[in-house]
Amino acid sequence: xxxxxxxxxxxxEEFEPLDPDNVRMYVCGPTVYDRAHLxxxxxxxxxxxxxxxxxxxxxxxHVTYVxxxxxxxxxxxxxALRRQKAGAKGSLEELxxxxxEETIAWYHADMxxxxxxxxxxxxxxxxxxxxxxxxxxxxxxxxHAYEAEGxxxxxxxxxxxxxxxxxxxxxxxxxxxxxxxxxxxxxxxxFVLWKPSDAELPGWDSPWGRGRPGWHIECSAxxxxxxxxxxxxxxxxxxxxxxxxxxxxxxxxxAHPEAAFARYWLHNEMVMVDGKKMSKSLGNFFTVRDxxxxxxxxxxxxxxxxMTHYRRPMxxxxxxxxxxxxIISHWGTLRRRLEKISIKPQIDPSFVDDEFLAAIxxxxxxxxxxxxxxxxxxxxELSGSDQxxxxxxxxxxxxxxxxxxxxxxxxxxxxxxxxxxxxxRIGVLVERLKSLRAAKSWAEADSLRDSLVGAGLKLQMGKxxxxxxxxxxxxxxxxxxxLE
RNA sequence: GGCGGGUUGGCGGAGAGGUUACGCAGCGGAUUGCAAAUCCGUGUAGACCGGUUCGAUUCCGGUACCCGCCUCCA
Numbered sequence: 042x043x044x045x046x047x048x049x050x051x052x053x054e055e056f057e058p059l060d061p062d063n064v065r066m067y068v069c070g071p072t073v074y075d076r077a078h079l080x081x082x083x084x085x086x087x088x089x090x091x092x093x094x095x096x097x098x099x100x101x102x103h104v105t106y107v108x109x110x111x112x113x114x115x116x117x118x119x120x121a122l123r124r125q126k127a128g129a130k131g132s133l134e135e136l137x138x139x140x141x142e143e144t145i146a147w148y149h150a151d152m153x154x155x156x157x158x159x160x161x162x163x164x165x166x167x168x169x170x171x172x173x174x175x176x177x178x179x180x181x182x183x184x185h186a187y188e189a190e191g192x193x194x195x196x197x198x199x200x201x202x203x204x205x206x207x208x209x210x211x212x213x214x215x216x217x218x219x220x221x222x223x224x225x226x227x228x229x230x231x232f233v234l235w236k237p238s239d240a241e242l243p244g245w246d247s248p249w250g251r252g253r254p255g256w257h258i259e260c261s262a263x264x265x266x267x268x269x270x271x272x273x274x275x276x277x278x279x280x281x282x283x284x285x286x287x288x289x290x291x292x293x294x295x296a297h298p299e300a301a302f303a304r305y306w307l308h309n310e311m312v313m314v315d316g317k318k319m320s321k322s323l324g325n326f327f328t329v330r331d332x333x334x335x336x337x338x339x340x341x342x343x344x345x346x347x348m349t350h351y352r353r354p355m356x357x358x359x360x361x362x363x364x365x366x367x368i369i370s371h372w373g374t375l376r377r378r379l380e381k382i383s384i385k386p387q388i389d390p391s392f393v394d395d396e397f398l399a400a401i402x403x404x405x406x407x408x409x410x411x412x413x414x415x416x417x418x419x420x421x422e423l424s425g426s427d428q429x430x431x432x433x434x435x436x437x438x439x440x441x442x443x444x445x446x447x448x449x450x451x452x453x454x455x456x457x458x459x460x461x462x463x464x465x466r467i468g469v470l471v472e473r474l475k476s477l478r479a480a481k482s483w484a485e486a487d488s489l490r491d492s493l494v495g496a497g498l499k500l501q502m503g504k505x506x507x508x509x510x511x512x513x514x515x516x517x518x519x520x521x522x523x524l525e
Numbered sequence: 526g527g528c529g530g531g532u533u534g535g536c537g538g539a540g541a542g543g544u545u546a547c548g549c550a551g552c553g554g555a556u557u558g559c560a561a562a563u564c565c566g567u568g569u570a571g572a573c574c575g576g577u578u579c580g581a582u583u584c585c586g587g588u589a590c591c592c593g594c595c596u597c598c599a
Contacts, residue, residue, distance in 0.1 A: 069599070077599090084599050116597080207594075213527055214595065256597085278599030285598090310530080311593065320598055348537070348548085352530085354592065360536060364549045374562070408539050412547040422564080483558065494561075501562040509562085
């Protein structure tokens with residue numbers, strides 16, 4: 042049984058899909074104008090875990106997960122225009138396309154590094170303009186939208202339940218409104234479905250002239266197209282609850298009055314840095330790529346994100362990075378130890394621990410699941426060589442997306458290649474240490490050992506004289522090279 | 526101003542009205558040529574003030590402080 046906290050009802054509810062043969066989830070994706078920052082990564086990882094859980098429970102073939110790319114946006118336009126003015130070749134449309142293509146490729150690379158599975162569909166807004174226009178036309182026909190000065194606006198007063206998701210009333214919001222009210226709006230809260238584009242902006246022909254869609258309509262149109270008028274789960278950051286999700290609900294309900302639209306609304310809390318929400322507008326953000334480039338492994342970032350329950354704000358700190366690195370390193374050490382005695386963990390969904398799954402199914406209680414994981418690890422350690430116990434631990438780890446278990450190794454190897462010509466060079470140094478120790482040349486051996494450790498290698502000496510090693514996050518390639 | 530969330534041991538971070546959360550770090554031990562790694566052992570904290578209760582960190586009320594949304598934002 043999966044239980045989820047539904048923002049719509051403010052309570053934890055048992056999850057029952059409309060159709061167990063096709064469980065459907067939509068999550069708001071990024072606006073692709075720049076590298077994804079860590080805040081963008083949190084919903085990706087959180088809903089990745091939910092996706093994995095749904096696949097586990099209903100079968101991988103029976104879950105459809107849609108996450109969009111918003112590739113029509115004034116920030117993208119501005120960047121394309123900036124490039125054109127800086128001398129870039131091509132039409133504005135081409136420059137926009139180039140920018141969004143580039144950003145999507147970055148996004149995929151960065152989210153892949155975090156161990157997130159690709160969604161079933163990743164629609165781009167610009168490929169669903171026709172559906173948006175059709176939906177807007179329907180809203181006008183139904184009296185829920187109106188045209189004014191080349192814009193089409195949604196008539197908020199036409200949807201009785203407007204404000205239900207975020208718990209506000211239209212009247213309250215208007216009284217405390219800080220929005221700049223366009224003169225052609227009937228009501229200050231009416232929002233744009235379609236806006237006109239001048240020659241410097243990308244645009245599509247529509248019944249209301251050449252223009253482009255407002256922000257909210259794309260999610261309504263794409264979810265309708267790919268998941269149907271009613272579907273199961275809609276997710277996103279809590280900062281989208283109002284107005285974005287509220288507006289989506291209003292549009293979709295008015296366009297398809299008989300349908301339920303999204304039934305369970307899930308919102309993740311924000312990523313904080315120095316006690317403040319990480320956001321582009323505050324400028325206190327760093328990108329996932331920044332972290333990866335600092336040799337912080339994707340699995341470490343993933344674990345840090347999962348150590349805090351998704352409905353709590355998560356503070357990004359150096360201490361957490363170290364803690365997560367230590368944990369993953371311990372997992373990897375156990376696996377290597379087992380492999381040395383010829384025990385290879387078998388990874389299979391059916392081996393995943395039930396209690397561990399139950400914690401995840403309880404509104405994605407990952408801290409609880411990680412606690413259970415600690416217990417499974419201890420069992421695996423104490424079991425001696427009991428294959429089932431070992432398989433259970435490692436299958437559970439793999440379920441959560443932890444399979445490499447070598448913090449820093451993947452991220453660092455390219456740098457090692459460049460600096461000293463490959464990992465084999467480290468192997469040579471370790472071999473030298475091994476022979477010195479075998480010859481009981483303790484003074485030389487200890488000196489080399491200390492140098493290797495000082496250069497940022499973690500060494501583990503085995504009983505039979507073998508030496509296992511891994512990178513520590515503070516690897517110093519210059520020092521390592523000097524040892525050769 | 527309106528609405529919502531939070532405050533747990535050195536740090537991170539959960540559940541549960543009454544029994545050890547757990548992890549990281551630390552400390553002690555085993556092991557080791559010395560170390561590292563690993564293993565074993567070790568921690569009674571719950572912002573403040575009231576209330577309910579046989580009993581509250583857990584429920585209720587209030588106070589303080591912090592954070593988010595109300596404007597593009599994951």
